[in-house]
């Protein structure tokens with residue numbers, strides 16, 4: 001499963017302690033670099049953990065959709 005890509009905005013199972021739960025994917029690899037859009041802090045997370053924690057993703061219409069229903073290839 002690799003539906004997300006660089007610069008996508010996602011929400012996770014748990015939000016950041018600052019209260020926000022929107023994250024921008026700034027680097028992809030075995031470790032994921034995420035920026036909290038609430039306070040601009042950077043969090044690194046293992047890919048395997050990220051895949052377990054990702055819940056929603058912002059689609060091209062700027063709406064958050066569940067990752068299980070998200071299909072970036074669809075029009």
Ligand SMILES: [Zn+2]
Nearest residue numbers: 016018036039
């Ligand atoms: Zn934050």
